[in-house]
Amino acid sequence: MKKTIFLLLASVSLSACSLLPEPYKTPVSQGNVLKQEQVAQVKVGMSASQVSYLLGTPMVRDSFAPNEWHYLYTSLYADDNTKKSEIDHLVLIFDNDILQKIEQR
Template sequence: MRKVFISVALAVLVSGCSEFPGVYKIDIPQGNVVTQEMIDQLRPGMTESQVRYIMGTPLITDTFSPNRWDYLYSFKPGGEPRVQERVSLYFTDGKLSRLTGDFRPGS
């Protein structure tokens, strides 16, 4: 019985060491990297292949809305809160019509 108690106590103590000083936490990037420079190159009327050349393949292509491409980027620096950016591109008749999300097109 004493061994079980010691094992449980040790497991509780070790599980509480997630904030142990000196432990390195890695940065975790996920998704498509989207920059303001990429958004500034987009123009209404661009074809899907032109947009794909600038932006890359979208992370999400919605089967219910094939005319919408979603680009998501999530970055979690070690030990800090996660940062997420999102851009949605909309096409009409195979041409870029508008975009929404965390970036705004430049002049």
């Protein structure tokens, strides 16, 4: 009889945990956080040092294409039912340390 009552109380108390709301999930951001104001200041014809001053160090400098700077930013938001991710990719192409082209992928 005591075992039955104990098992009944244990099952009721453990099932109450499922009624609790899920904990807060922090958005995860990785990479270079670039604001639109910063990107808008970058213009073709700027030097590499000026661009580096405005945007910071690029996330990727490809050894096979040393004149390309890649700025990557990923945000992951998770709520109860869905996961959303945003990816921003800015590519700057230089020639002789002068910015020639801006691509947003």
